[in-house]
Amino acid sequence: MCDQPTGRQLDDSPVSDDTLAERARSGSGAAFAALVRLHGEAVYAIARNMSVTARDAEEVLQQTFLSAWRDLGSLPAGARFTTWLYGIAMKTALAYRQAHRHSPWGSLxxxxxxxxxxxxxxxxxxxxxxxxxxxxxxxxxxxxxxxxxxxxxxxxxxxxxxxxxxxxxxxxxxxxxxxxxxxxxxxxxxxxxxxxxxxxxx
Missing domain, CATH: 1.10.10.10 (Winged helix-like DNA-binding domain superfamily/Winged helix DNA-binding domain)
Known part of the structure; x- marks a missing residue:
């Protein structure tokens, strides 16, 4: 059976993040891909600006969405998807910084x-x-x-x-x-x- 349309309803109105997240939680890869398209830029902005290099940011970006896909079942009822996702992105970025500490510029x-x-x-x-x-x-x-x-x-x-x-x-x-x-x-x-x-x- 094909996935339901994602990103847009049949009447061409936008599908909410909550609806997409619920579909993704039920196993819809297409719904999760739609969430990645919608929020990938913001997640990358978090990753890039918490990272030393663009390569580090790519690692954080990939790990964030892998974690989000794996942990969708733990999304609290009533929680805003983007807040939850950005929280994962920030925790992932901070953990990556701790593991790859590199600050050649000193302190401000x-x-x-x-x-x-x-x-x-x-x-x-x-x-x-x-x-x-x-x-x-x-x-x-x-x-x-x-x-x-x-x-x-x-x-x-x-x-x-x-x-x-x-x-x-x-x-x-x-x-x-x-x-x-x-x-x-x-x-x-x-x-x-x-x-x-x-x-x-x-």
Whole structure:
């Protein structure tokens, strides 16, 4: 028996992620392939910006979707598929970084001004703008910025990638990283200050 149409209903309306995930859970390879097409770019963005090289990112990408296919049965009832998938991608990327640790650029800790527990700037020797909780503009990670990312601790980097690169809402980032929205905003502020310090200090 052929798989049901995926990606589109018979009336040409979009099929939801939840519907595709349910079909994939029932064994539909076509439904899972549709999910890969829909979300492969975002998963690769997570993988690439948490990895040192493009080759590392490809490994993370493949492992993420292999894990997702294998573990579809563990997708919690009512959970958003993309949140679950991006969580797998981030955990896979972080595990890969731990196993292939390589950070030739040093640390950006010395470039940080002082800020309080809520992420508000309280003291600095430079000219740093205040950052708010509004959704940031999409960030293209290339060249110097990619080098700078290698100097940021993994938890802060994860927040930057999910919020500023993949453009996820603060609440979804918090769910993926198993932290609070306040913690996400604090680390987003921290990442921005460190990256700007790296670039301004060149």
């Amino acid at each position: 800790e010395g470039l940080l001004p002082a800020f309080d527990h809520a992420g508000r700037l309280v003291a600095t020797t430079g000219r740093w703008p205040e950052l708010d909780g509004n959704s940031p503009e999409p960030v293209a990670v290339t060249g110097l910025l990619r080098e700078a990312l290698e100097c940021i601790d993994d938890p802060t980097r994860a927040v930057f990638v999910l919020r500023d690169v993949v453009q996820l809402p603060v609440e979804e980032v918090a769910t993926i990283l198993e932290t609070s929205p306040e913690g996400v905003l604090r680390d987003a502020h921290r990442a921005s200050l460190m990256l700007r310090g790296f670039i301004c200090g060149l």
